[in-house]
Amino acid sequence: MVKYQSGYEVPPVSRHDLRVYAKNIRNNLGLSQAPYFPIVALLEAMYPMGINQDIFDDDDWNRKFGKAKHAVYSLTDRIINIKQSVYDGAVADCGRDRFTIAHEIAHALLLDGHNVQVAKSRGTENIPVFKDPEWQADCLAGELLMPYHLCRNMSVQDIMVQCKVTEQAARCQKSKF
Numbered sequence: 001m002v003k004y005q006s007g008y009e010v011p012p013v014s015r016h017d018l019r020v021y022a023k024n025i026r027n028n029l030g031l032s033q034a035p036y037f038p039i040v041a042l043l044e045a046m047y048p049m050g051i052n053q054d055i056f057d058d059d060d061w062n063r064k065f066g067k068a069k070h071a072v073y074s075l076t077d078r079i080i081n082i083k084q085s086v087y088d089g090a091v092a093d094c095g096r097d098r099f100t101i102a103h104e105i106a107h108a109l110l111l112d113g114h115n116v117q118v119a120k121s122r123g124t125e126n127i128p129v130f131k132d133p134e135w136q137a138d139c140l141a142g143e144l145l146m147p148y149h150l151c152r153n154m155s156v157q158d159i160m161v162q163c164k165v166t167e168q169a170a171r172c173q174k175s176k177f
């Protein structure tokens, strides 16, 4: 198993690719017409793929991963590690916590499986954005939580309310439509 690290280059995917991928995930879950995506339920739906979750008590988390991090995907263990308060926030529909978990799920989906091989890049500065795993994870998370086909005519306010995301996330996604 390749250990995932930031600064690695992954095979290129476009926003369009990720939009189609997100739509397929929604279709498979019967959520093609639902603006609200139950991101915590998707965590559980990933068990059959061999991707598990581990929730850490906040104090343990801070010692192990540091306060700056909220969740981390480990490709080696195929585990999405999540800080307890972030998990609880996502359950309570806190937009920031929902996006954090969507971002890690996106890493798991994009870095897992045979279709995506993680390749070491020569340097972090020259990675085109569509090969940057962080860009890909943010993009897929955005497309999952705020799908183009449902949100393209919504206001930022509507996207925030209906998709349970932050204003910043809604503005960012709307700018991509």
Ligand SMILES: [Zn+2]
Pocket (backbone or CB within 6 Å): 103, 107, 133, 134, 137
């Ligand atoms: Zn990330």
